[in-house]
Amino acid sequence: MNEIEYISIAVLSIFAITALHRTARIADAIHRRDLITDDIAGCCESLGFVGCSVICSGVYSLKHIEELLGQEYDRYEVIITLDAQEQSSAFQEIIERYRMIRVNCSSNEELPTASIRALYRSRQRSFRRLILIDKAFTEYYDDLDAATAIASYNYLLPVGHNSRLCPKAVECIAITLSEQETQSLDMLYSLASEGIVFRRDAVIANGGFSQHIVKQIPSKRQIYTYIPLIFNNKLTPSPLPTISVVAATICTIQLLAGGRVAIATMMTIIMIIALARYLSKLSTPTNCSLRLMLCYFRKITSIFHSRKFRIS
Amino acid sequence: MTIGSVYIIVVTTITIATLLLTWLQNRRQVSSLRNQYIKQITSLLLSEQPSSVKILARSRRNRIALAEAIYTVVSHTYGNDTDALRHVVEQNRLESLLFREIHLSHGTRRARMLMLLSAIPLNADKVKQLSHYMHSHDRDIRISALTVALASSPSMAIRTIATFDFALTPFDTARIIALLRRGLLPIAYEPLLDSNNHNLRILGLAIVRSFGIEIAEKHLHKIISAEEDITIVNQTIYTLASLGRPLHHTRIRERLAAMPACKRKELCRHLTVEGYSLSAVRSIFTEQESVYAELLINSYKRALVHA
Structure with a gap:
């Protein structure tokens, strides 16, 4: 019995130490984000000329687009890919709201999957950073490829229907990338949240986006940050099934290893929840705190399965 | 006591401590307090009789909020009345508080306190106490300490940067440029560009870019012709591009030809975004390299014929 205990x-100690270590790093990164993003407004040309294109698939809500356009970094654009035939009303709404006009669009030989029907840019100066692509929907990887073909900047941040950018996310990406000594990094990912930034040339060299693109990029050309970049806004189902599974696990542990181990397991779970809650409070003022907390759990479990690139 | 019991006690203690921290985080409403102080400082600076406006912060929390408010106001304005701010700083003993916080804290918090200190009028002798932080292994601490030193003695700026042990990153130069924008440092780019020091040259180029100093073109061409450091040469070409100057000179072409293909492609994309014409891009890149530029430039024109 003692050996099992x-x-x-x-x-359990390994889990607890991992959670504590990660919390300390994320908390420090959030504090650092608040520190470093205070000074850079208007200085973007000095940040190593890093530019970021946010490429979207399945984004059609005007509120979501407003949020994406709300980032303050200068060298930044938002490219939205939509199927004008499938989602004609949403497409028309975007065209009217942002006064978009159809512009010239030639086929791009860099990415064969990027077959674009039409391309639109805004006539309004304040929305110059918005680009709309009309493309027949096949799968979201193709949407991202089409946006990549049009992108003006070196780095790409894929965003899906349920993804929201964390505050100052683009500034943080620019700062993190500009601080690297070797400028040609292919990938930047966040350990605190979702979100992967790719270098445009790396995506093209790997034949466009696919679920295996993360594996295709050598690990020495990847870097990570603890700063939250993207959070998932998807409404989560009722927590009851999760609570039932946790309760059943604790009961099983009690039967197999005794009451003390069951209490230790329960306390570890409560501690992880408390840590996640602390982090979510730190990342305020935003509406992303609870989502970030859920993402925190998902990231902890991600060590058990292989990394595949997908957007939500 | 078994190992299980010890583990349970430790985990419970951590959980309670975390919950306590979360509760404290909820209670802390520094932002609203800071906003109040920002309003008071603004009215002080706008007032014709600054001595009639009194700003008092009693607790440690309030004094830090006041220091943050001063930092926010100073970083968003130009040419403030330093005497009025100095009076507020002395009245609330902010200098001693920040010095104490800097010595007692570490990591990001120390860097933050240094950053706040850079915005308040300081005695240059006192700043010497902080000079050892400029050699810190923590990037944020050393650059924050550098900004404090620069802000407190602008006349020594060139010497301070020249003796800085670490290479400035683009973000570091952006923070120094922020000081220039506040009017705290002189915009003397010539000695910086002529210097042999890497950091000074990088800063000189950043100044030329940030303030759009077109008369610096001759200096930039000189650097492209004579400089051996590839990083400086690349930055100089980007600086010329940000000024919108022509890039078809022979020496620039030679430098471009020596660049790796991926860097050339990045530059081609950059020139396109900066608004260079297709003929200008074609004059310095091969036809194959200019394909992307052609696509992007064409996409800025209205489609008159729909496919």
Whole structure:
């Protein structure tokens, strides 16, 4: 019995230390974000000329587009790919709201999957950073490829229907990339939240976006940050099934390893929830705190499965 | 006591401490307090009789909020009345508070306190106490300490940057440029561009870009012709591009030809975004390299014929 208890406590300790370490790093990164983003407004040309194109698939809500356009960094654009035939009303709404006109668009030989029907840019100066692509929907990887073909900047941040940018996300990306000594990094990902930034040339060299693109980029050309970049806005289902599964697991542990190990497991779970809650409070003022907390759990479990690139 | 019990006690303690921190985080309403102080400082600076406006902060929390408010006001304005701000700083003993916080804290918090200190009028002798932070292994601390030193003695700026041990990153130069924008440092780009020091040259180029100093073109061409450091040469070409100057000179072409293909492609994309014409891009890149530029430039024109 004692041996089982020792092993269980050792496993739980690993979980607890991992969670504590990650919380400390994310908290420090959030504090640093608040520190470093205070000074850079209007100085974008000095940040290593880093520019970022946010490429979107499935984004059609005007509110979502407003949020994406709300980032303050200068060298930044938002490219939205939509199927004008499938979502004609949303498409028309965007065209009217942002006074978009159809512009010339030639086929791009860099990405064969990027077959674009039409391209639109805004006539209004304040929305110059918005680009709309009309493309028949096949799968979202193709949408991202089409946006990549049009992108003006070196770095791409894919965003999906349920993804929202964290405050100052683009500034943080620019600062993180400009601080690197070797400027030609292919990938930047956040350990605190969702969101992966790719270098445009790396995407083209790998034949466009696919679920395996993360594996295709060598790890030495990837860097990570603890600053939250994107949070998932998808409404989560009722927590009851999760609570039931946790309760059943604790009961099983009690039967197999005894009451003390069951209490230790329960306390570890409560501690992880408390840590996630603390982090979510730190990342205010935003409406993303709870989502970020859920993402925190997902990231902890991500060590058990292979990394595939997908957007939500 | 078994190992299980010890583990439970430790985890419970951490959980309670975390919940306490979360509760404190909820209670802290520094932002609203800071906003109040920002209003008071603004009215002080706008007032014709600054001595009639009194700003008082009693607790440590309030004094830090006041220091943050001063930082926000100073970083968003130009040519403030330093005497009025100095009076507020002395009245609330902000200098001693920030010095104490800097010595007692570490990491990001220390960097933040240094950053706040850079906005308040300081005695240059006192700043010497902080000079060892300029050698810190923490990037944020050393650059914040550098900004404090620059803000407190602008006349020594060139020497201070020249003796800085670490290479300035683009973000570091952006923070120094922010000081220039506040009017705290002189915009003397010539000695910086003529210097042999890497950091000074990088800063000189950043100044030329930020303030759009077109008369610096001759200096830039000189650097492209004579400089051996590839990083400086690349930055100089980008600086010329940000000024919108022609890039078809022989020496620039030679430098471009020596660039790796990926860097050339990045530059081609950059020139396109900066608004260079297709003929200008074609004059310095090969036809194959200019394909992307052609597509992008064409996409800025209204489609008169729909496919």
